[in-house]
Structure formats: C-alpha cells, structure tokens
Amino acid sequence: MTTQEYIDQHRDRFLEELKALIRIPSISTASEHKEDTRRCAANVQEYLVRAGLDKAELYPTDGHPIVYGEKIIDASLPTVLIYGHYDVQPADPLDEWETPPFEPTVKKTPHHPEGALFARGATDDKGQMFIHVKAVEAMIQTDSLPCNVKFMIEGEEEIGSPNLVPFISEYKDMLAADVILVSDTSMLSKDAPSITVGLRGLTYLDVKVRSARADMHSGLFGGAVANPINVLCDMIASLKDENKHITIPGFYDDVEFPSDRDRQLMRDAPFDEQEYMDSPGVFGLEGETGYTTYERTGILPTLDVNGIWGGFTGEGSKTVIPAVANAKISMRLVSNQDYKKITKLFTEHFKSIAPDTVKVEVHPHHGGQPYVTPTDTDEYRAAAEAVKAAFGKEPVPMYEGGSIPIVSKFKEVLGIETILMGFGFDTDGLHSPNEHFGLWNFYKGIEVVPSFFAAYAARK
Template sequence: MTDRLDDVLAHIDADIGHSLERLFRLVEIESISTDPAYAGACLQAAEWLADALSGIGFEASVRPTPGHPMVVGHAGGDAGPHVLFYGHYDVQPVDPLELWNAPPFQPKVVTGPNGAKQIVGRGTSDDKGQLMTFVEACRAWKAVTGSLPVQVSILFEGEEESGGHNLVPFMEANKAELAADLAFVCDTGMWDATTPAVTTMLRGMVGEEIVVTAASRDLHSGMYGGAARNPIHVLCNILDGLRDETGRVTLPGFYDGVGEVPEATKAEWRGLGFDEAAFLGEVGLSVPAGEQGRSIIEKVWARPTCEVNGIWGGYTGKGFKTVIPSKAHAKVSFRLVDRQDPEAIRESFRAYVRAKLPADCSVEFIGHGGSPGVRLPADIPALVKTRAALTDEWGKPCVTIGSGGSIPVAGDFKSVLGLDALMVGFSLDDDRIHSPNEKYNLESYHRGIRSWARILAALSEGAR
C-alpha cells in the first residue's frame, strides 16, 4: 500500500482548500470546556467530529461522561500496528476579548509579520488544528486507496483544558475497546518552523499545599515576639532545606528511578543550537540555577525539580501591622522524570516536613494531583519509523526533544492501557496558545497532514 503514498500526498495538496474549510467549521464551534455555559457547544464539537470520522469510513460515536463527551472511532487497516490517536476538541476561554485582532471563533488566514500565512482563531493550534491534521491524513488515504495503511482508533477528549477528570475513568472502563499497540498524542510541537520533532520526554508532577499552624490566634509581636513560635520562620526553614548548595533536592529517595540521559541524546541536543543566554535573558536573568554541571536543556527536559510556587502568611495588606501570624502557607511542586513514583515523592515530602516541625506546631497537607514522567526508549521501531517519515517530509533530520511541562495523558496511556505514546505535533512556540490571537501556521497544517500520511505508511512497512 505504501506504493500509493505519492498519490496520497498529491491528493492532500490538491484538497488543501477543502481541508482548511473543514478546520474552519470546527474552530467556529465555541467549545470552551471550563465554562458550563458552553456545554452545548462542547457537545456540538464532539458530534461534528464523530460525523466527520463516520463520513470517511470510521465506526465513530459520541460517548457520554459525567462531564463533556468523548469521541471514539475505529477503522481497520491493511497491515502494521494498531494505532490509538489522541487529541482534544475543547479550548481555553478567550478573555480578554479586547486584545484579539479579530473575533476568536471566526477563523481566517492572514499574513504574519514574517510573511508566513497563519490560520488565526481560538483552538487553531491547541488542539483543533493539530487533531485535524491526522483526520485529514486518514481522509486522504481513504479517498485514494479506500482504506488505511494500519488499523487506527481515535480518542478525542473534551476536558483537557479543564482538568481532564473523566479521561482516566473512561479509559479504565473501556480498556478492551481502546487496546492498541501504540498511541500518538498530537498536543506538542516542532523544534522550530523547519525542524520536525518527536517529544520523547515529559516531566510528571506532584503538587502539594502545606499549612503550618503555631499559636491558636494571631499575636501582637510586641507582647509575644521572641517568646512565641512564628510559623513563617518555621515554614521558611523547611522550604530552604529542600535543596542543597549544589541545587540537588534533599528529600530521601527523591532520585530513585532517575537515570542519566544517554550521551548520544545529549550530543543531539547540543546540535540544536539552543542559546542559553538568550533563554534566560528573555526573562531578565543571566545566571543559571538548579543542579550544577548540567545544561539548561537537560535541567528543563530531563531532570526533576522542586519549586516553591507561592508562600504567604500574616498581614499582607497596605501599610504595616505588627503581627505574629497563627498560620503560614506554601504551595510546592515537584517535576518528575523517568521512573520516579509520584506518591513516593509525596510521602517523602510530607515525612520531611513533619520531621522538621518544631514542638507546638502542626501541619496540614493538601494534595494537588500527581502524574509520572515519561521517557521513550530511542530504539523502539515505531519511533524510528516516525522520525524517518518526518525527516522525509520536512527535508531536515527529525530531532527528539523533551518538554519541561506535563501532558498527563501520555502517562495515563502507559499506566492504564500499557501503551507507549509518541508525541508528534506541528505547533510553534509563537502560536500564542491560551492567549489572544492564537494562530497555527498554514504550513504547519498542510505539511502536518502530509507528515501523518507518511507516518501511517511508514508504520505499515515490514509488517506483512
């Protein structure tokens, strides 16, 4: 079937105008998942996608959840692995509306400052444009050959932008139906506008909020200062001890399961031309923090961290109030990599805090979720074939990159369905996702469709 690839690519090129019109129809639906007022629009988007999949031969349907619905579709293929493709049809709110140059749900193509054609509108990059590249690649294979090179299942979510609370329960309840050989996630990007990438590393996360209580009420610092315990001092001492002078996290067992990045991967990263000074300079900094002796890329993509995200207590209003507060609060997050266990990290942190707590003080812990990190082996056949297909399309070697952030669904695919997830997307850093004037380069959309057509063909090779 791969001998028809050139015909499929030619069909994609000839049909790009209609492909763009279909994307516009989806973007026009105001599927803002976090606002209950848009529940009807979320359902409309799910129904639109199910109809689109059914129209190209998928067995597709809208599946209810306690929140916004899922869309599930299946289509048989000629050979190769069974692929499960994930995307999300919900979008972020558009506020502040006055900062948009055009109505956010009236997509159009404009010329950007660098002369590139851009599709503008909410969801064009995150994630409607991205998921539609895959749908349109399937459409092209079906139009030219009547079938797909590999067996494909599709899972579209409607709550990614509002917590995704129903995704894991849905996957657990439908394990048999969602069984596959590997997963693809399209919610990622390229290294730059001309260099394709597969994201093979994601950091997981553990979030913790702590409340330290000393006295039973706020105290006058003149009457009690020097005699009464100040919970802000206690909390600051606890937080300060979380990292040593070299930048390493001090929690017992914190680095269990953390491996070193292979030297071949480090060499590939060095070849990316990443400008560390510019990276920090853009935010007004110049001296790298964190673990000593490691590059910024390694720190952000492949090393675990501990950060204090907020701290407060006592009087914080205007003017001055001489008070020793009863309570002090902090929010702490840990970014995790490799095989670190989120719950083990959480328990180690809580044990550390309790051990550092003086007499007469108590602590309350409030958990804020946890997910493991993801790192794909560099030699799995699907990754090798995907990189080769992307290299063929873009004319530049496809690189493997990491992400300092977290995409929980990638870890969920592994923990719930036992699937490795390859993260392939075509967004760019300047796409302004979650911000006014979101855009998706027309080339990202067009060549994204072509890229998926090539990937599906590559996965089928050698499978017979």
C-alpha cells in the same frame, strides 16, 4: 492520485473546515458552553465519517462526550490509535486578543511568514488534532491507508481528563492498538524537527505551618515565639542546596537520564535562549549546576513554590505575627520517578525539618506520572523516518517540561506506548491570548502523518 496530490488539491477546504471547527467555543470548563462543546464533538464525529471511517460515534460521559471512530482494513495488520482533544482553554483576558478568539484570522508572524491561524484552540489542540483527521481522510480517499486506524478525541483535556481513565478502562478491548499517536506537543523549529520523548510528571501539595492558635502582636511576642512565615521560609529555603539540587532524601533515586546519544542530540539542537527568556520577560536564567537550560526543563526534576500566603497582606502595615502560613509547592518529575513515592518522601521530609515550635500539615492535591517514550522501538523509528522524510533532518528527541498525565495512564491501563509528534511551536501562545498555529505547520503535519503510517506498517 497520490495521498500528497489529494492533500494539495484539498488544501483550502481543509483550512476552511478547521476554521469552522474553531468557531465553536468548546470551552470545557465553562458550563455556559456545554452545548457548544457537545456541538463541537458532533462536528468532529461528522468529519470522521466524511473522512471515510467505518464508524464514528459519540460516547457520553459524566462530563463532555468522547468521539470514537475506527477504520479496520485488516484485523491482522497493526493499529494506530490517534488521541487528541476538541475542547479548549477559556479565552480570557479577552482584551489582550488582537482578533476575536473564536473568529479565526490568518496573519503573518516572524515565525510564520506563510501565515498563521489566530484563534483559541488553533494549535491546542483543534489544529493539531485535525491534522490527523485530514491525513487519514487523504489516505482513505486515495486507497493508501496501510494499517488500521482508531480515533479517540476527548472534550475534557483542559480540565484534567476526569472521565477518560474510566472510559479507557471500560473500552479497553475496543481501544486495542499497537501504538498511540498524539499531536498535542510542540517541535523545536522548522529547521530542527523534533519528537517529544519525555513528559514530566507532577506532584502538587498544600503545606501549612502553624505556631499558635491565634495571631499575635509582634511587640509582645516578636523574638520569643516561632513566626510561621519565617519558619516556612527557612523550611522552603532548605529544600535546595547552593547548587539548586533538591535536598529531599531519596528524591533522585529513580531518575534515569537519557542515553549519551540522545543527550548529545539535545545539546546540538538549536535552542534560542534569548527568545525563551523574552516570552515571559525573565531577567536571567538559573538552575541546577552542570546542566543546560534545555536539560533543566526537560530531564531534571524541579521543586517550585506556586503560591505562598500568610499574615497581613493589605495596604499599609500591621504589626502581627500570624498564627499560620501557607504555601503551594509542586515538583515536576522525570523518567522513573513515581509521584506517589515522591509525595510520600516530600511529606516525611517536610515534617521532619519543622522545628518543635510549629505544627505542619501537608495535603497532596493531585499528581501524574512522568512519561518517557522508548526510542529503540519500531514505533519511534517509524516516526523518526517520517519526520526525516518531510524535514530532511533527523528529529531531536525532545524532553518537555510540561505534563500530559493521561499519556502515562495509556501505558498503565491500555499497555500501549505513545508517540508524541507535535507540530506547533512553543511560541504559538497556547493557553494565552493570540494563540495561533502556522499554516506551514498544519500542512506539514498532514504530510508527515501518512509517512508515519507507511513507515510503521512497513516495519511491522
């Protein structure tokens, strides 16, 4: 029996198993779901054992356990390390769900005429993670696994993976591999397969502008003292020029753009601006002059105010000049930008543009490095071949706007590059009510993974 025949034969069981996994509300941020989360980890472990791995174990952490499993068929062959997560986001607002978030339900949608599984975690990341469990099962059960495989499935991705870096540092030898394979991103569309090759980094800071010890009466002090809200607005406004280019000196120094070929592939890829706008209902698109929308979210860094507050914000009016104004500012970073360096550049610049009449505080929150997958490697070429075999088209190298900080940590700590082979769509509502994952996508993923293993083993 071929791997594909095995997959076809067990389609229904695969889906039922995924549903069972999804029914467990493994919300990592909610302490009342701690036991559910542990139970979910144990279920993943059980599925790995049943897939035919040599071993599958739970590794306790200070938070939720990490599931590790491996099948070493020949130590001289290359090793693929699969990373995913079994924890999910909270489901609220509950009243916006059309079906219960932890009762998986199959419904058709315009993007998914074959049906999609609606549930929290359907695409992020239980469904995508389970693709690998089932693909590896199919390869093992049909004696066609062409190289070694390891699984590392964590339960804290949705809360920032606080215990994963200590884990990979401690178990560096156990985790030794030639490539890391992750399905926790998306693809463009059924007609436009893609592989994510860029993830933006992030730095996030709190800023505070103070002009006095105490709030002031706008009649007595208006016009003669610095109003920290006005000052903060001036300072924020000055951080971009009329072309939306960020004005922090040195900010763009380490930005490297993709090759002309990759950029052309991106430009040629179908990108439905109207659909992109419709999902949050934006009134119009704007961004740095000279770039497409898709490039603005993928290959360019950004600077956004995520929150601002100061003064009187209640009903009615109060003629106060507040002593202090605050903002939360984040920057998405790309290619070689280093979040620590950018944090320093921002802090120095932001303080330098403040007038003498105010005191400025800048407090960095957290950061993450951007990640770019090299595309001139056996790993990427194998992934591209597998995708082309399944979809009949060369995949577009896709630069995503979001961040998965752990991926740059894999490179830093383990020294291994990651292939980001996502099978969901951006419109699948991840982190939102009515999250779903297409059945077509689920089965297509289970078909692509063995192709990747075969192509990769053949190249090594």
